[in-house]
Amino acid sequence: MLLILFFGGPYLNRTENKRIKIQTAKKTNFPSIFKPLHTNLYHCKKSTKILYNCVSMYYLHLHFHERSPKIKVSSFFYLKGKMNPKGNSLSPQNRPHPPGRVKLANALRELLRDKEFDAITTSEIAGTAGVNEALIYRYFGDKRGLLHQILSEFLDDYVGKIEKDLGGITGPLERLRRLVWLHIRMYESNRVFAKLLLLEVRSFPGYFGGHCYAQVKRYSDILLDILEKGVASGEIRDDIPIRSLRQVVIGGIEHLCLPEVIFDRDFSVDQLTEDLCNTLYRGIARQQEGRRIE
16 A cells, blocks of 8 residues: 555645645556655665655655645655754754764763773674664765764863853963863773873775864864964964974873873873963963962
């Protein structure tokens, strides 16, 4: 019946009063609301398109038998994923991921707590997720693509929290200190992701062209903006290239934390922040009345 509905489906044409006008193209054994679609089974390249048409035709057929005076456009397009039931557009970012994709990402996160990335196999990820191994290649391309995806999600959330946290702080040097603290805190509280970011992903060129690295650049731009405003306000020296200062700050944070992350040693976020900021401020802060800002 679904195939008949597919080939004898309705053609929807929205009128000025937002109602649905049903047009009939030829006689069928079904009610006159049906009209053949221009798309046929042999021209469909994706099974999802076939499924969508079959389900949507059945949905409209039910409306006909219930003698509904009109069919809401939002209900029809909701089936295709274009609109939600309230009629608002669903952007790709807001659209939920398929369950299999979510399960795979969660499975890799779980496995990374106990094993190195290179020691984890795709079959192990799929088995932990309870899905077919082929879904890894369908959604992510390969195992490393899956890794980059979970790192991207982690960094997106982390950078968003930084932007929110810095919103209530005034003064470039105060904002810089807070940014350093948040960065070191991230390495201290998320050892798995710290190792991945500091050691694993940078060895592969593909990392630098993807969304994951775009989040790193987003964070880097926040730091650059703080330094530029510090120079503009006169709190930071203007005789040192801003981009060089940015690299010194990021490099200082990473090299302070790297040994502790590698050997899984405890460290004080407050103490490392204080040590780094004291060193930086004595070098970059503009002198005022013969003394440097501390």
